[in-house]
Amino acid sequence: MNMRRMLFIVIPLLFILNNAVSFFVFQSGRTVQQSYNMMLDRVLLYKQIDEKTRENLRAINVHIMDRSPGSLKEFENQRAELKALQTSLSAQQPVASVELAVRSYRHMLATFISQEKSVMDALNSRTPLAYASSYADAETTAGFIREEAYQLIDQELSYYQPFYRKILVQTDVMNHWGIAVFAANTVISLVFAYWISLRITKPIQGLVRTAEQISEGNLEATPPPMGVHDEFRTLSEAFRQMQENLKLLIQKEKEGLEKDRLVKELELAVLQNQINPHFLFNSLNVLSKLALIEGAEKTSDLTVSLSNLLRYNLRQLDRPVPLRDEVEHAREYFIIQQARFRERIRFETEIEEAGLDVLVPVLTLQPILENVFVHAIEGMEEGAVIKLAVQCKPDETWVSISDNGAGMSGEIRDSLLHYDEASPKNADGKSGHSTGLGTRNVFKRLELFYDRKDLVRIESAPGAGTTVILRIPVRGKEENHVSPVDRG
Structure with a gap:
């Protein structure tokens, strides 16, 4: 495996491991936060419904006192907000332990809204003080709603208390695991960094030592063996081939x-x-001519051959x-x-x-x-x-x-x-x-x-x-x- 492929494998693995630990811790905290938000939303909703019922009673009192269109409009706004809270309460999914209490609470809220309507209808009738009975019933129902809201809040808190304790214990365990994984990841990263740096520096140091030996005249020095097929083995083989070429060039030299x-x-x-070749050539030519004049043709031919032989040499x-x-x-x-x-x-x-x-x-x-x-x-x-x-x-x-x-x-x-x-x-x-x-x-x-x-x-x-x-x-x-x- 070459160095480039190794880095492409090791670095993403470490990155994925870090992200997995971080995501697990984050997801655990998110689950706790979602559960806490759900419980808090229901508690706040119970509290808002209690406050809104009391505001509706005050709006009815104001309208009974002045019978003005402004007070009537204010009552209608308060009543619309209370119905919106009723819709939110119907959309909530209560826990099993308080499901019956929540259902009773919904019925009481619906009864209060219908009693408000009865009060307003009695105000519009011609019978004096016809609204008094309906207003007293609405006021009593509002008291029940207040008491039931407090009880629901206590039950919700009682239900979620062991759950939150368990989540806190799990969160604490996850924090310890996160620290352990972070420490292990750090150690593994350091080991991998040292291993990769060793794989890079050790072959280079071996090639440097071989180059120093060659520069000192030791042409028989050989590069260190490379055990894997990577860039350094290719470099070592190229270095060895250059060394052989250098030997060949020196041999040719x-x-x-x-x-x-x-x-x-x-x-x-x-x-x-x-020894004075011109003198020898001239002397041999003279001897050849003299032998030819004296009739010694073989001697003349032999002298010519000797002259040619000497000239060639x-x-x-x-x-x-x-x-x-x-x-x-x-x-x-x-x-x-x-x-x-x-x-x-x-x-x-x-x-x-x-x-x-x-x-x-x-x-x-x-x-x-x-x-x-x-x-x-x-x-x-x-x-x-x-x-x-x-x-x-x-x-x-x-x-x-x-x-x-x-x-x-x-x-x-x-x-x-x-x-x-x-x-x-x-x-x-x-x-x-x-x-x-x-x-x-x-x-x-x-x-x-x-x-x-x-x-x-x-x-x-x-x-x-x-x-x-x-x-x-x-x-x-x-x-x-x-x-x-x-x-x-």
Whole structure:
């Protein structure tokens, strides 16, 4: 459950609980108030009826004395008000204990009203003092009404007294319950507030600690585990993904630095051999021309090949070259080596022209060929064969260099493929005649250049020769002159 949904549930529940307690207490008080109002209304009504009957008697006396229209009108008003009170009394629902008394009280009030009418009718007759008997009856009835009103008030109060005591006890209990519920609600609110704040602050504190550790250089620090599916778990996963991306970026930066280091080492190795290159080129050209003049054509060709080989080795090393240039450079290198080994070796090529346009790092094939001469066929007296093949695959160009030399053991093959830690010695542990580049350097440069680790395969066994296969991605065709340092 996420934090937003939790707040939407907890806060309304607390609000409803508070309102329910408040409404219950309010409703209890309202019930008491309604009962009290009903009783008070009946008591006041009894009191008003008693007063109004006496006012009606006074109005009759006034009219008997002056017989004026004003006194008659005043009597009619008083009589109308008394009838209104009679109607209110009829609408009241008395309690069971005073129902008979209320009914008698109604009859007495009706008798008084009819006696008033009799008095007024007697006043309008021609018989003197005919009203006296009716007035005396009305006055007696008014006295009964007064006494009955007092008795009804006493009975109403007596009836409601235990009821009110019970209500007061219940109200007191409800007040205690209200206080208890309020205290419990306060405690629950504080617990929920602490729990919710803990759910918010604890994950944030864990992420802050992890961020501080990462800022101090500890990239292996992991965010605290989040047990529920909420916003903080999403934030923790995003934080962990950012951490992985940071590691990846740092790894790529290290690889870029490694590329720079390899290129600088390569340039340094070449610069160590670059002793006044213009003087060497001029000297080789002079030797070539001199050999040609003296009729030594092979010597002239060998000198030209050496000049081309030296010029290729001194070119800019941080620029990729087409595979075609590497193949031509390999041929020049073989011409020089054949002058040394003569008929003991044979160089074969099987080239598909469509595969020569891919880009490769400069000086990719020569170190592998040099390793073949030094470690594979140097001890062979005759019949040595080195084959260079280029084959086109759907998404790759395969370059294979094979020989029928001494081969190598699985341990040596693995040491060549696992080139993370470069060795100052050659694959077999012996120092050899090398340019200093090394096959491991070539494999590492290929990996950094194409950002892949599955580009090299070595097939070999002791006494069965060796085949080195390079898998060059075809995408190199579209990236003309892109520095390997910038790739990744």
